[in-house]
């Protein structure tokens with residue numbers, strides 16, 4: 036029957052645009068969704084995009100705020116000292132990348148491709164450095180190889196203060212990040228490739244170079260990029276052990292905190308942003324390819340025993356663990372020694388922080404408070420943001436834009452973000468300047484700093500949830516937020532707990548972003564470590580580092596217990 | 612059973628009227644000018660290969676994704692721009708989409724709780740629905756403890772809980788094993804008939820559509836190819852595409868010769884008069900006949916000519932045999948026929964043997980040949 040036969044059903048479009056009509060027909064819940072997206076979007080704009088713009092603007096202004104074009108850049112590149120730092124930074128980053136990737140690959144190979152024992156233990160040991168601020172390995176190295184170091188002789192007269200110290204400390208600090216990427220890369224392989232090679236009688240060396248390496252290549256590239264970026268943007272290590280060896284990260288600090296030269300600080304910040312953005316782009320590109328490789332994967336690989344290989348890698352993993360434990364152990368030991376190196380009796384005297392720093396223990400409580408707020412507020416915002424990106428029903432363009440903005444923090448080094456905050460929030464004409472030098476700005480800055488990884492973790496968890504839940508929910512006339520609370524939140528609890536732990540531990544250990552933003556009242560434990568080391572109270576610095584490590588370990592253990600309890604309680608419906 | 616929407620248009624409006632609905636994803640057109648009436652109480656199937664736009668049309672009906680242009684009326688009310696919550700339907704997906712952290716009872720009650728029903732009334736309704744879908748006593752189980760078939764029953768109960776005016780099913784049986792699928796087919800059909808609920812079911816499985824639907828909408832590339840009862844569509848496909856998609860079909864490509872005959876390889880097939888008139892001499896045509904329509908017994912009955920063919924292959928398929936025939940090595944005129952075991956025995960059919968067959972004129976479908984593989988839009 037044609038439309039004309041039926042009274043009423045003309046099939047004609049009513050006047051006005053369909054988008055407008057649909058907007059008008061939307062229920063209250065959609066407006067709530069829109070308000071939510073807009074709020075989080077505005078927050079990211081205010082606390083990420085606008086500060087970065089302020090940094091950019093500052094780099095073309097003089098200290099009084101007048102526009103001067105590229106003069107600051109000219110001045111920067113005319114200064115031999117500053118340009119040397121670029122070379123130094125690149126050298127250090129490159130060498131650290133090569134060393135840490137080689138070590139991490141070998142370690143990961145042992146964990147994934149051999150039948151050696153204690154794999155789980157090695158894996159757990161290798162993640163220790165994540166729990167400590169990057170200052171810790173540097174302090175520890177001073178005790179080991181410094182002027183009064185225990186095994187100073189091993190350096191054959193070279194000084195630990197400088198490139199050697201920076202590199203060793205950096206290798207310690209970035210090892211877990213690089214190792215975990217390598218493990219993922221080596222885990223995703225197809226056993227049939229190896230069986231085919233075996234059947235053709237291929238020699239092991241050839242198998243390694245024609246199958247193993249190409250199969251893991253994207254992961255390797257990704258690990259290299261991460262190693263490079265982490266090294267070039269880290270501030271704590273070169274600050275403590277760099278000596279006279281200048282790098283970009285310490286230059287920023289010196290320009291801004293030392294010489295109060297904000298414009299020049301902005302220029303160095305932008306220079307530091309270049310490698311970070313560049314590696315970020317490479318990493319994104321490579322990860323897309325990795326996904327394609329992964330989906331083609333079929334039969335999981337199970338290593339067969341091979342005595343020589345297994346023994347060799349076991350020895351390597353033991354040595355690597357000794358290195359990691361040794362660094363941590365040295366700092367722990369030094370923190371208990373009464374007066375290095377003259378009175379080696381053990382005591383808690385170095386933990387009496389208030390003796391050497393008026394903000395001693397209070398800085399630790401500040402850190403706990405800051406980390407707690409960061410974890411709780413951060414996970415709430417990040418969950419809601421990820422939920423809207425992944426499960427939102429309307430406003431696709433806005434959601435896409437928000438997702439893009441949420442990825443940006445990954446490309447912004449902490450130092451640069453902190454500096455950008457200084458420029459943006461310190462201006463009295465900015466209404467948001469009331470935040471400046473409060474606890475709130477530290478919390479906000481830390482959430483933004485670690486936003487991307489948390490956002491992606493949450494997104495992954497949400498993606499695994501049936502995408503039809505929203506459709507079912509709206510067909511049953513149940514508003515989306517009710518289903519979100521009753522279904523998505525419970526299912527995502529493991530990811531929520533993991534993101535909270537991640538945010539908490541990072542908030543405890545981070546230095547770079549907050550170093551420009553704290554005030555005496557809001558000083559953090561990791562900053563206290565920096566200050567103590569600066570004035571020569573190295574033992575107290577080691578002790579404070581250990582307090583941070585202990586806190587992180589506690590949180591990590593609590594997370595583990597929570598997960599176990601949750602899995603037991605929800606065993607009826609939770610898989611795994 | 613056989614409702615013909617095309618001929619007798621009732622004066623009252625159909626339950627659901629879809630008018631010129633099109634849907635674009637960017638530059639890609641997923642639906643083109645879909646116009647369709649759905650009658651109250653019927654089970655209508657959207658049938659077509661994967662990617663032809665069935666789900667897109669279903670989601671437009673549900674309001675989950677709006678159509679780009681066109682109108683949709685439910686019981687005369689224009690719902691084209693209404694959000695899903697303002698429409699009146701229950702929906703079931705291939706993935707079941709049960710909330711894993713809730714028990715069966717909580718899942719079923721999900722839409723009821725929101726309506727401020729008394730707790731007792733909700734519990735009673737849940738029991739009633741569990742009985743209805745044949746799962747009494749499963750209240751406190753979690754979905755993970757149920758088989759796929761049971762999960763889909765729970766999903767169905769949840770969709771029916773609020774007594775919606777229309778039920779939308781998107782490939783509800785596709786994720787299930789063949790055995791369970793067949794059983795659920797019957798149950799679903801019985802349930803639908805006894806409740807009398809207007810139901811739209813999307814499927815790519817022609818057998819499913821043929822066995823369950825009151826009417827089938829065959830879709831291809833975002834358009835409707837044919838609408839009709841299963842019998843109409845099986846017996847009188849409107850084009851080679853539909854003929855190919857529904858059931859098995861022989862496609863004999865040939866050219867119109869003189870006297871209403873089609874030349875296929877060395878065969879000359881006489882067309883019935885009505886069919887012959889549509890084509891001129893020299894036209895490229897496709898002659899279609901279903902394997903079960905190839906005649907062997909009592910050939911004198913047919914006016915059609917006898918052909919002597921060689922048996923190339925015999926495939927034993929349980930209750931019948933599928934036999935591949937050709938005319939003296941002429942690959943252009945290869946023919947597949949389904950013969951009962953009885954017939955196989957009576958004629959002693961074996962590979963390499965000879966056989967006389969006829970192609971009864973009233974069983975032939977003839978279409979203009981417009982390319983490969985029976986494709987046509």
Ligand SMILES: Nc1ncnc2c1ncn2[C@@H]1O[C@H](COP(=O)(O)OP(=O)(O)O)[C@@H](O)[C@H]1O
Nearest residue numbers: 636639641659660661662663664665666667668
């Ligand atoms: N959200 C979307 N964006 C872009 N293209 C889509 C989207 N959804 C579906 N399509 C495309 O529209 C076509 C029809 O899809 P769909 O209706 O799901 O097919 P079916 O259900 O018949 O298998 C497909 O080609 C599909 O790729």
Ligand SMILES: [Mg+2]
Nearest residue numbers: 665666782813
């Ligand atoms: Mg579909």
